[in-house]
Amino acid sequence: MTKDSSRPRKPKRGQTREALMAAALDLVVKKAPFSSLSLREVTKRAGVVPTAFYRHFPDMSALGLTLLDESFRTLRQMMRQVRQEELPNERMLRGSIETYFNYVRNNRAHFLFVAKELFGGTPTMRNAIRREIRMFTNELAMDMARFPFLNHVNAEDLQMMAGLVVNNVTALTQEMLELEEDDDYGQQQVLQTAEKQLRLIYFGVGQWKSSNASS
Amino acid sequence: MTKDSSRPRKPKRGQTREALMAAALDLVVKKAPFSSLSLREVTKRAGVVPTAFYRHFPDMSALGLTLLDESFRTLRQMMRQVRQEELPNERMLRGSIETYFNYVRNNRAHFLFVAKELFGGTPTMRNAIRREIRMFTNELAMDMARFPFLNHVNAEDLQMMAGLVVNNVTALTQEMLELEEDDDYGQQQVLQTAEKQLRLIYFGVGQWKSSNASS
DNA sequence: GCATTTCGTCAACATCTGTTCACTAAAAAA
């Protein structure tokens, strides 16, 4: 009986970790929130046996945190790049927005993952995400502090303004994620809305007087 | 053999439906998103046997939709009440905000449920929620259209402005829900931020000129 | 009063879950 002399049935060795992460991300995109994925489901999609999972992660929540880290690592570096491009003014707005939303478009899976975990995840997960968002807010506030025309605005109010921007961009991102991947018209629509809304905020900021309580 | 002559072991009859809904809501608050609740879990907490579930709902997702309806029914009526209280101006802001956030505080469970389903739920669920939110946005835009000082703003831009407000209030609501129920300081903080942010938007709206494309 | 429908219980099923343990092929270290 001619036994099959070549047996590279599992030629991939050392790539299982990445396969697991990709599988999980995939399932999140086209099925359910991460919190409701089962270990077996993920391993099945990754093409490995369930027990192989434990060679790479102690449990599902560890996978989740790793995925979260991956999601934000690339996002952070993009944000840094956007921030040091130009000094902000009304003209810069459009460019930044386009850069950001293009990034969202090209990293749909990661954003979907984060969006679903922002509320559906474990407390640990939720806190991690909120910490990142707060960090973005802080950085934005610091950037704004460097504008001459915002000199008279105190730190607390700068934080408030940055929060307003971040809240809105977050909401628009979620709106964008709900659209079909090929719905170019809808995406353009969201982008235009975003630009207008940020410009409106920009106007409001110009009118703001920090010291007022009720005068 | 003295048999127990009184056997009111399950004296509650006809209240199971409410018990199931309450149980589900309870579990959502202190455990996990609705999507990850199991039928057995819910019935156990409701104090009934799993099969009793089917007397009231065909499956879990039906329960979810009912819960969603309940959540929005009370919210809608409150919004209507707030809207017809006064004509909006800067002074009205504080009152409306307080009313709204008090309502959030008193209906924590329902809001938590909605927040977690907004992204974690099934497509059906998500669409239902987004439709409600869009309705609020539309109503707000219609209210704004009645202000004299917004006469020169076209319908599309009114929609955009209303969207900005709703986005932000939604985000702040979520922030509020993340706080402990007895964290009075934190809640007050969010409320103050909300007021400032809405006032800033109010300023921006005052500066807005609809017709401008780039001039 | 009796008949019927409503509504909850109980037992049982097939399926899926996370996790264990022993085993082995491949890769790295010696």
Add this chain to the structure above:
DNA sequence: TTTTTTAGTGAACAGATGTTGACGAAATGC
């Protein structure tokens, strides 16, 4: 090379899951 460590497989477990069907008590209709 030989040895050791790494990273996969496979069988098996106890428990939880959704759903079925037959049964009975309470509520309702007549």
